[in-house]
Amino acid sequence: MFEGFDPVNLARFQFAFTVSFHIIFPAFTIGLASYLAVLEGLWLATGKPVYMDTFKYWVKIFAVSFGMGVVSGIVMSYQFGTNWSVFSDKTGPVLGPLMGYEVLSAFFLEAGFLGIMLFGQKRVGNGLHFFATLVVAVGTLFSAFWILSVNSWMHTPQGFSIAPYVPIETAPWVADTVASGTSVLPDAPTGGQFVPEDWWAIVFNPSFPYRFVHMVLAAYLTTAFVVGGVGAFHLLRNRYNQSARTMFSMALWMATIVAPIQIFAGDQHGLNTLEYQPAKLAAMEGHFETNVDGPMGLTIFGIPNMETAEVDYEVKLPYLGSLILTHSWDGEIKGLKEFPRDEWPNSTVVFWTFRVMVAIGFAMLGIGLWSLFKRFRGSLYDSEWLQRAMIAMSPAGFIAVLCGWVTTEMGRQPYTVYGLLRTAESHSPIGAPAVGASLVAFIIVYFLLFGAGTFYILRLMGKAPTPFEDETPHHPTRAAGITPAPSLEGRRAPDPAE
Amino acid sequence: MDLAVLWAFLIAFAVVAYVILDGFDLGTGILFPLLGRHENRDVAMNSVAPIWDGNETWLILGGGGLFAVFPLAYAIIMPAIYAPIIAMLLGLIFRGVAFEYRFKTVRGRWMWDASFFLGSFVAAFCQGVALGALVQGIEVEGRAYAGGWWDWLTPFTMMTGVAVVVGYTLLGATWLVMKTEGEVHDLARRYAYFFGVSTLVAIAVVSAWMPFEQAEFYIRWFTLPQFFYVAWVPLLVALAAFSLFQALWSGKHHRPFLSALALFLLCFVGLGINFYPHIIPPDVTIWQAAAPESSLKFLLVGAAVLIPVILAYTAFAYWIFRGKVREGEGYH
Secondary structure, eight states: OOTTSOHHHHHHHHHHHHHHHHHHHHHHHHHHHHHHHHHHHHHHHHOOHHHHHHHHHHHHHHHHHHHHHHHHHHHHHHHHHHHOHHHHHHHHHHHHHHHHHHIIIIIHHHHHHHHHHHHOTTTSOHHHHHHHHHHHHHHHHHHHHHHHHHHHHHHSOOSEEEOOBOOGGGOHHHHHHHHHSSOOOOSSOOBSOEEESOHHHHHTOTTHHHHHHHHHHHHHHHHHHHHHHHHHHHHHHOTTOHHHHHHHHHHHHHHHHHHHHHHHHHHHHHHHHHHHOHHHHHHHHTOOSOOTTSOOOEEEEEEEETTTTEEEEEEEETTHHHHHHHSSTTOOOOOGGGSOGGGOOOHHHHHHHHHHHHHHHHHHHHHHHHHHHHHHHTOTTTOHHHHHHHHHHTTHHHHHHHHHHHHHHHTTTTEEETTTEEGGGTSOSOOHHHHHHHHHHHHHHHHHHHHHHHHHHHHHHHSOOOTTOSSSOOOOGGGGGGOOOHHHHTOOOOOTTO | OOHHHHHHHHHHHHHHHHHHHHHHHHHHHHTGGGSOSHHHHHHHHHHHTTTHHHHHHHHHHHHHHHHHHOHHHHHHHHHHTHHHHHHHHHHHHHHHHHHHHGGGOSTTHHHHHHHHHHHHHHHHHHHHHHHHHHHHOOOEETTEEOSOTTTTOSHHHHHHHHHHHHHHHHHHHHHHHHHOOHHHHHHHHHHHHHHHHHHHHHHHHHHHHGGGTOHHHHHHHHSTTHHHHHTHHHHHHHHHHHHHHHHHHTTOSSHHHHHHHHHHHHHHHHHHHHHTTEEETTTEEHHHHOOOHHHHHHHHHHHHHHHHHHHHHHHHHHHHTOSOOOTTOOOO
């Protein structure tokens, strides 16, 4: 099996498949962790039970998706070595420590406090429990910080030198070490590796701030549309469900405020790409010829044809391309033809993934403005059409995140480290049959297990949020005055799983 | 002590932390089919549910740390043990999702019981195979793995695979002795005898076999005067084994687990004696594989500050969930 396949392409596909499945969970849990912290904080501050009810509703969903994120993430941390060993050897000195910091400052933090957050409410006080929730939320952001720094460095590498290559067998200090029996460190690295020179420049490489802001906002929006969609679903059944109202309202505030900020951040990210990765930008726009003779139009429809280097069925709006990309009426943008043919990213794909992402961003903005209008009219919870639209949009964030990542990662090809290390030179000495077999195994297992997880999450979302979600309520001491009647104390929502 | 040696100890620390921590929760999973009623399995799973995620993070530190400070070793070892690593990762997925899924269904519970057991078993076995493959030697050329992709499959690696499964199961059984009461406790105590004996046999077989895999190992263990420098390891193993069975026999709750941990630590020390100063015996030393000094220094700052903090809050989390897990006291 797989004898005729190119092992590099199989390994690329395996990485794309596993990382795409993985990113779905963090994109959701980064936002959800922050949302849970806000809910618990509001509950402690106001004592209103609806916040704790909503917290308990979402924390069960958080537990399932966080678990899936963890196990799909372990795969990523080993796949660099198994499938991209040359890349690992060369970039390990630069990227390894950043990932090391991610493990030390984020993964342990999340894992250490997750147990307390999920299972410890009866064992620790309210204050400590809130602290645990907060720490988990901060941990998810730390994690995003480091891994996006790693990814960004691969797009815009700086702060390093490249060591000469000397085979390890002949490195002089190795012989000294063996002869003397004590350790002799090399005077200078000899592995042909990227050698870190300036850590500040490496961590805060040019594309990192943009990518970090863009991704965290994307995670927040993704979560907001899931939370809002679930709220809308239950509002359509019972307009007076307090918890559903809370979800719906908070999610729409998030959409109203963050969607425009995200569009601005995306625009800034695009300008950064234009500066550092002009070939990627040209591919995203289906821009083959440099617009030497006047302003660049914006192609709103078309199919970039990589064979003929033209856009088929093109529909163009004048001036807009120059305006958006250079913020001037007639700015000149380099076309793909300025770059060597073997360095063209696949424009057919990234042209469309980019447009889908942007369209979803503007749809989110539209929903946000619509809800703002309804909110000021005092009819936020009464508009069934807004609720239906919110339900329809609930998976939109995931689609936008995946499209955005496909755009930026395929747009970087044919390099893993932009301009310096080619994808074709990065992979492990592993044949197509082995990579093909593992790819098939990943596909089967991921669809089976994460499919089951998605089913359980959807079933949890299908249950209406109820007061005193789950079990005996635990109120903050300062809110003791509103403790419900004793008859409600032991009440337990019937659980079909029991 | 230079930075490369310091980092070798830190990575070894992460690996040993992983082995004993995830060891007992993988072992709990391997014991799953032997626990009888599903309520017993609930108790067993709940005894590790709040902490398994933290335990598994040490595996990421082991892999990620290797990538950071010994990138050459990471780049050579991972392709060499491609199949066992992929199988281990898939096993960890099967068991990891079971923690949540199992409590979401009654009709499908058997499925997630099976998933938890098989995932734990496969992950443990593959870790043993990976260890065996490293011990028996990996073919290196230039800066890359140069062997075939079935090189890891030998009688020796099958033996180390079985040894790790048996050893983890002992850790799991003694963990349940410590953390549970009643039916599960009694069952676990009985299994601890069986897996205690099996673990000792496995240790004996692997220890006797290992020196014949590489010449340098043979010199360290089976020649004089070298033997006298290392003879304390098997002596302490005997002592730990005595402590294990004595504690099981006299009804102790904590000491069987601590004795099993001691057994694991000693095996690890034995391995270290074999390996040092190589990271991939017999070809690559820790200095050859080490990243440039700026990498080692940069991460060392973080490790020096953060690892003590991590140990502190991990201990705190264990302390919060201290004591016996009781039936019906599910966290779910």
